[in-house]
Amino acid sequence: MNWLNDNVNMLALLGAAAIILITVFVVAKYIKQMKEDKSTGELAEENWDGIGEYKNELPIGWSLAFLGTIVWGLWYFLIGYPLNGYSQIGEYNEEVQKYNTKFENKWANPDEETLMGMGEGVFFVQCAPCHGVTGDGINGKAADLTVWGSEAAIVDVILKGSKGLNYPLGEMPAGLLQGDDAKAVAAYMVEKIAKLGKSKNPDLVAKGESLWAVCAGCHGQNGDGMGGNSPSLKNYGKPEFVVDVLNRGKAGNIGVMPKFNDGRLSDIQKLAVGKYVNSLSQ
Amino acid sequence: MFHWLERNPFFFAVGVFIVIAYAGIVTILPDFMNSARPVVGTKPYTVLQLAGRHVYIKDSCNACHSQLIRPFKSETDRYGMYSLSGEYAYDRPFLWGSKRTGPDLMRVGNYRTTDWHENHMLNPAEIVPGSIMPKYPHMFKNVADIETAYAEALTVKKVFNVPYDKSGMPKLGTLEEAKAQALKEAEEIVANMKSPEVKEALKRGEIKEIVAIIAYLNSLK
Numbered sequence: 001m002n003w004l005n006d007n008v009n010m011l012a013l014l015g016a017a018a019i020i021l022i023t024v025f026v027v028a029k030y031i032k033q034m035k036e037d038k039s040t041g042e043l044a045e046e047n048w049d050g051i052g053e054y055k056n057e058l059p060i061g062w063s064l065a066f067l068g069t070i071v072w073g074l075w076y077f078l079i080g081y082p083l084n085g086y087s088q089i090g091e092y093n094e095e096v097q098k099y100n101t102k103f104e105n106k107w108a109n110p111d112e113e114t115l116m117g118m119g120e121g122v123f124f125v126q127c128a129p130c131h132g133v134t135g136d137g138i139n140g141k142a143a144d145l146t147v148w149g150s151e152a153a154i155v156d157v158i159l160k161g162s163k164g165l166n167y168p169l170g171e172m173p174a175g176l177l178q179g180d181d182a183k184a185v186a187a188y189m190v191e192k193i194a195k196l197g198k199s200k201n202p203d204l205v206a207k208g209e210s211l212w213a214v215c216a217g218c219h220g221q222n223g224d225g226m227g228g229n230s231p232s233l234k235n236y237g238k239p240e241f242v243v244d245v246l247n248r249g250k251a252g253n254i255g256v257m258p259k260f261n262d263g264r265l266s267d268i269q270k271l272a273v274g275k276y277v278n279s280l281s282q
Numbered sequence: 283m284f285h286w287l288e289r290n291p292f293f294f295a296v297g298v299f300i301v302i303a304y305a306g307i308v309t310i311l312p313d314f315m316n317s318a319r320p321v322v323g324t325k326p327y328t329v330l331q332l333a334g335r336h337v338y339i340k341d342s343c344n345a346c347h348s349q350l351i352r353p354f355k356s357e358t359d360r361y362g363m364y365s366l367s368g369e370y371a372y373d374r375p376f377l378w379g380s381k382r383t384g385p386d387l388m389r390v391g392n393y394r395t396t397d398w399h400e401n402h403m404l405n406p407a408e409i410v411p412g413s414i415m416p417k418y419p420h421m422f423k424n425v426a427d428i429e430t431a432y433a434e435a436l437t438v439k440k441v442f443n444v445p446y447d448k449s450g451m452p453k454l455g456t457l458e459e460a461k462a463q464a465l466k467e468a469e470e471i472v473a474n475m476k477s478p479e480v481k482e483a484l485k486r487g488e489i490k491e492i493v494a495i496i497a498y499l500n501s502l503k
Contacts, residue, residue, distance in 0.1 A: 046289045092353035255397030
């Protein structure tokens, strides 16, 4: 009898018993009334196939409410609705505006934990369909976000090139540097440009600096993207870079990522996604 | 008080009809003409997109996917702007659907791309864990029916004055021109695809169903 310990089951059984009891009493009452009651009162003139109706006028309050409703109905039909123009879209707009104001007030200064939670939620709805639930890119079908932002990913981009963010300077060709040279530049970028912390190859940083000119041609000496002509490498591996990709979309080597700048995500949500994506590779 | 009305069921029925009909007139008529016209920027489907639409109907996509976004925040957050009636002006028939086993596709062109559709149609469960959508590998084998799509486009152009060949609208022209145009559009899509089968077929001048349906899905914005 384990299931009797469950509150919901208990309530349902009690309810069922109560309904049966009440039904029995009510039915018995009416059967008794049908057997014993005599009809009294004055019959109305109309009858239907011999079935008549007593003159049993409405209580006065009820009649007044009924007449009041008719008057209100006439007002609503002729003036209320046509001149005030209710619309579903209008109600939607008001509700959304109210919600957005509330949302902005509530999350005006979110802490890290809130941002991560928000980012995770948005990621599962908007990003996971292509990048996978874990962000691994589903066997190369989309960018592997568990690698993105790391030193290894920089080496990968230098070897394979990159395109599709739609910056004025266009596509980054593959193989600008090879082997250790690519690793060296990645090490330099991690430590000095993006400032992501310690490089895995600290001894290559100096060599990377001497080779940086290859990158500086497009990304600028300090990696800031020459005033919007190419992606700012200072932001690489940071939420701001993800926000930039969300706004621009990316027609890259793997496939095409759509833009997310149609108002589906608010600025704070984009930043939250950036934080979450960033955390995947750490 | 109302015995006189109850004694005259016919006039009672007429009264009820008038009251309800008036409500209909007030709520529906004022904006009817306006909302039935195409929304600015709505264009008829190109022949390739129309062929894809036929595949969509043939494989019964509309049994599980709706194309109607209601004005609720929960829907517009996920699917984009709510639908307007004028956006369906060139849909014959409209594909609102009646059930969402899968997500709404009204604006899928805004947030999914060619390569995603290609991977997804081959094996939906691989892309979306837990998805119950069946696989559609036959779309990579079957050839899209461009002739029928052209016939439909030409019919709606002649019978319903759908504005093909007008400035800023899709070109239709003769069957040969339409086929050439469809091939050109197909090339742009196949450029973003991986399947060697589909690529080779296109070189022979064959457009596979998958290309047509991706053209259609990408046009849903």
